[in-house]
Amino acid sequence: xxxxxxxxxxSKMWRSLACAKSExxxxxxxxxxxxxxxxxxxxxxxxxxxxxxxxxxxxxxDILWYxxxxxxxxxxxxGGSDRKRRAGVSLQMENKSEKRIKGALKKEEEEPVALTxxxxxxxxxxxxxxxxxxxxxxxxxxxxxxxxxxxFKCIADIFTGVRMLRQDPTECLFSFICxxxxxxxxxxxxxxxxxxxxxxxxxxxxxTSYYNFPSLSALADNSxxxxxxxxxxxxxxxxxxxxxxxxxxxxxxxWLEGLRSVPYLLARDALRTLPGVGTKVADCVCLMxxxxxxxxxxxTHVWQIAKRDYNYASGNGQKSITAKLHRDIGDFFRKLWxxxxxxxxxxxxxxxxxxxQKLKEMPHLKRPKKEENDEEELRVACKxxxxxxxxxxxxxxxxxxxxxxxxxxxxE
DNA sequence: CGGGGACCTCG
DNA sequence: GAGGTCCCC
Numbered sequence: 001x002x003x004x005x006x007x008x009x010x011s012k013m014w015r016s017l018a019c020a021k022s023e024x025x026x027x028x029x030x031x032x033x034x035x036x037x038x039x040x041x042x043x044x045x046x047x048x049x050x051x052x053x054x055x056x057x058x059x060x061x062d063i064l065w066y067x068x069x070x071x072x073x074x075x076x077x078x079g080g081s082d083r084k085r086r087a088g089v090s091l092q093m094e095n096k097s098e099k100r101i102k103g104a105l106k107k108e109e110e111e112p113v114a115l116t117x118x119x120x121x122x123x124x125x126x127x128x129x130x131x132x133x134x135x136x137x138x139x140x141x142x143x144x145x146x147x148x149x150x151x152f153k154c155i156a157d158i159f160t161g162v163r164m165l166r167q168d169p170t171e172c173l174f175s176f177i178c179x180x181x182x183x184x185x186x187x188x189x190x191x192x193x194x195x196x197x198x199x200x201x202x203x204x205x206x207x208t209s210y211y212n213f214p215s216l217s218a219l220a221d222n223s224x225x226x227x228x229x230x231x232x233x234x235x236x237x238x239x240x241x242x243x244x245x246x247x248x249x250x251x252x253x254x255w256l257e258g259l260r261s262v263p264y265l266l267a268r269d270a271l272r273t274l275p276g277v278g279t280k281v282a283d284c285v286c287l288m289x290x291x292x293x294x295x296x297x298x299x300t301h302v303w304q305i306a307k308r309d310y311n312y313a314s315g316n317g318q319k320s321i322t323a324k325l326h327r328d329i330g331d332f333f334r335k336l337w338x339x340x341x342x343x344x345x346x347x348x349x350x351x352x353x354x355x356x357q358k359l360k361e362m363p364h365l366k367r368p369k370k371e372e373n374d375e376e377e378l379r380v381a382c383k384x385x386x387x388x389x390x391x392x393x394x395x396x397x398x399x400x401x402x403x404x405x406x407x408x409x410x411x412e
Numbered sequence: 413c414g415g416g417g418a419c420c421t422c423g
Numbered sequence: 424g425a426g427g428t429c430c431c432c
Contacts, residue, residue: 033426180427186422234420239428278428299426322414349426415432
């Protein structure tokens, strides 16, 4: 059986890319709630599906290592289908062809290992550069945000390399429709089940099967709502199916991607016409898949941050986030951080996640250099934040079997 | 523009 | 209640 790649074992072919830790932290970026599709399959090794292929990524020093699983260990069709995948059309595999391909795979296992062509190598490096948006110089942005915002600077020394992914718009939209009234760990399970149920299978590594994200047409099928309700999606099941259907019926396959070249506010309004997509979800999709770096997704959590760390006072009487509050808080952060405000916000958001709180307590030994004496001031700001977090901070161990989504329906 | 309630499930 | 959205008033 095919296994997950591990760099130290040397049993797989790895390629590398020069990429400073300050430009990218895989551990933070892939686990902070942008994408729900990456898992840490070995220490510091992240495995997930991107662009129709399965990847394992890891970092040593200032090198980003990546392994792409090839045909001999993956049900990847060759030739024409690849082109379609690149265009964002994930193929829906029918039962018949699935069996046929699995049969074919059996034979292939005895064949010599498929070699990676030069084109594949160049293409895959480009896919990674695009996905992580490595052309954007994160360190420069951190410096600019730090100058404008002392609180950011304090957080930034610990939470370096938090970078915005450039996700597939379909995956991003339908994943974030699942996020309403929800938390990361549950969303991860839901997205996994979504792919399992409706996405094309790719291959199995160790005990884990990998799937493409479902195509729009798969999501639009009338049977989808009932199917997803059975899988525990609740009221979101209808949103997902209806949104997919609405996109296909009234706009077409390329519509979402086309929003990349539309101004932020227009794209956001366009998304908001879809069922299950309000301001917050639309902002997430804009920021994380449609190249709108100025989009700042505002939820209750970000509102807390604004109040706690920035003395943000307006809307104090409100019980929930009103439309006006959305605008005002977004404008507040855009004014503070500039055109990449959404990227900056994701750093603070990451720093507030419970699972990363331990990073704040560890003495960070390798601080770049002794700065001037405004350090003292920053420490105070840091400490203030830390204390607040510790108040409600029992760290829970999550050790649930993932197969338990068969919910035992207790009558209420 | 803002308040209030429903919507699903899980911890 | 949770990292919301829809619908009605």
